[in-house]
Amino acid sequence: MILFRKAIFAFFFLSLFISGGILPFYAEAAEPDSSSLEQLDLEGLLDVEVISPTSRKQSLENIAGSYTILTEEDIKASGAMSVPEALRVVPGVLVTRMDTNKWAIGIRGFNGMFNSKQLILIDNRPITSPFYSEVIWSNNDLPIELVKRIEVIRGPWTSLWGSESLNGVIKIITKSAEEMKGTQSVTVVGTDGVNQMIRQGGEILGDGDFMVYAKGGYEAGKSYKVKGESHKGSRDLVKGAAGFRSDWQNAFTDQLTVQGDISASSITEKSPPGTPFSADRDKKEYGGYAQFTWDRATGIDSGMQFRTSYTRSATTFDDLDGISNTVDAEFLYSAEQFGIHLMTFGAGGRYFWDSFDQGKHVKVHNDKFSRMDVSAFAQDKMTLIEESLFLTLGLKLDYSGKGKLSPQATARLLYTAEEDEYWLAASRATKTPSNWAREGRYEVRFRDKRYEVDATGGLDSEELTSLEAGYRRIFSDNLKFDLSLYFNSYDKLLTLSYDEDTRIATPTSSLCGLTYGTEASIDWKALPRLTLRPSVSLSNQDFTGSSINSPGFSPPLNSPIYDLRLQALIDLADNWDLDLFGSYLNSMDNTELTTGFRLDTRLAWRPVPNLSLELIGSSLLSPVTEGNFTTEPSGSLRVIWNF
Secondary structure, eight states, X not given: OHHHHHHHHHHHHXXXXXXXXXXXXXXXXXXXXXXXXXXXXXXXHHSSOOBOTTSSBOOGGGOOSEEEEEEHHHHHHTTOSSHHHHGGGSTTEEEEEEETTEEEEEETTBOSTTOOSSEEEETTEEOSOTTTSXXXXXXXXXXXXXXXXXXXXXXXXXXXXXXXXXXXXXXXXXXXXXXXXXXXEEEEEESSEXXXXXXXXXXXXXXXXXXXXXXXXXXXXXXXXXXXXXEEEEEEEEEEEEEEEEEEEETTTEEEEEEEEEEEEEEEEOOOTTOTTOOSEEEEEEEEEEEEEEXXXXXXXXXXXXXXXEEEEEEEETTEEXXXXXXXXXXXXXXXXXXXXXXXXXXXXXXXXXXXXXXXXXXXXXXXXXXXXXXXXXXXXXXXXTTTEEEEEEEEEEEETTSOOEEEEEXXXXXXXXXXXXXXXXXXXXXXXXXXXXXEEOEEEETTEEEEEOOOOOOOOEEEEEEEEEEEEEEETTEEEEEEXXXXXXXXXXXXXXXXXXXXXXXXEEEEEEEEEEEEEEEEEEETTEEEEEEEEEEEEEEESOOTTOOOSSXXXXXXXXXXXXXXXXXXXXXEEEEEEEEEEEOSSOOSSXXXXXXXXXXXXXXXXXXXXXXXXXXXXXXXXXXXXXXXXXEEEEEEEEO
């Protein structure tokens, strides 16, 4: 462990040396395009319109942080059938399939089914459960074909999005109704099952557009190998969803959006060893939401937005059945002041209430629960040197129920010099423990012994102090480089304390430690028909008071992690594409995540402009270990028809 720490710090300094010295020298030798970075916006660089962390259109040099953007074409090239699968290609993001309908997603070394360390949004609506502080993906089965882009912002952005964004934010942005005019049919048939989605869009009332969709599917279920023995996971997953979206725009200053969906699923759940909160039973779940958004542009760099939504879902953990309801609203305003200040303000609130039918194995202290959360933030982006040096200061205040007021602060410095960008960030963040941590009563297995969890309350807020640095360079239109470094100090994280005499596991705020690492990625159009996107993520976690075998609350992996990924996008011919994604993940001394080699492929043929046939393969070289499971290779045919 000591040798690895030394290696990490040595790599930090070597990376800074390379990025600050060798790479600029190489760039001069390569004679890049003469246009400077500050004159290029992200839409021109990536052919995508970006929504920045302040929910406004921004150029590349305005974001002093670590981020990855998946465009519609990137998502299609990945061969992903769902949002979690699309996130596999993002550096620093760990994606683990826990069962047929369960996913664990983490950023920078935290993973687990109840991972509460990052915020996930769909069209700015939080889908992270207020009670459990995790995403129930079976109730958020968004068709991947409706997604316009996915923005993954790594590192703490609590000064804008609050305590739930402790380790980062994943923003899923869907297409507007105008972009979904016409009819589209998407059919998937494969070794895992079948799925069908149909979408219809058109104009309404002259200035408006609408879209409706419906989808359904069946998956037979995954097979797993646990310690060399074969097990059948949850099987016979039947799912369906329907949704709509309407947009109205008035003279390019006001836009009104009304959208919503409802989904339902049923499954025969099995409980292989290592899968938390699964039972041998049939279960049904449903979820749905409705949202209204009003955007008004008041100037080039100014505007306001009001958004409100209602979400309802029915979920099951083992034999605990729960109904969750959430109403939220927020208002944002931004405007330029005196030519050097770009001020952004916001305020919001969320009220949620839950009711439960107690189980025999999993219970909560109260059958009914409710809470009101409120927050407000202010941010100032100051131009210290015109088009070169920018300082961003931000502060957000969160208040959750009877808890104390939690300040979230950040300072970010950005320097641009022609094709180069350098940025530094320091953040202080806190997170109030979830109600599940305070209310849940269930059993866990630790070191081959069973313990009953007794949540007694009295938990402190989790704390994070983060230092980050980064470097970006655009060598030419065909070559881009991105490097991020981070050092995080955590205190008072939630964990479980085990009493061997009473066999009681008590949640405590006693876990503390460090995480540090680096993420580097290259986007290189090596040949006119070949694009390569290699990335490497190196990280280490050093925590006291934790065990790699403890279930905990989104526990740290507490081990060195080497994560190598490579995408190869090949334009075989005018109507043929071959996309390859390979990865290697080695967690050294921890098995609670995907490890080993993985190879996914996508071969696409467009016989006519409105028809696409895709052969998609997953884990082709060999079975891939995911946590305690080994997922076998699979293949699918996807047919996309626009008419």
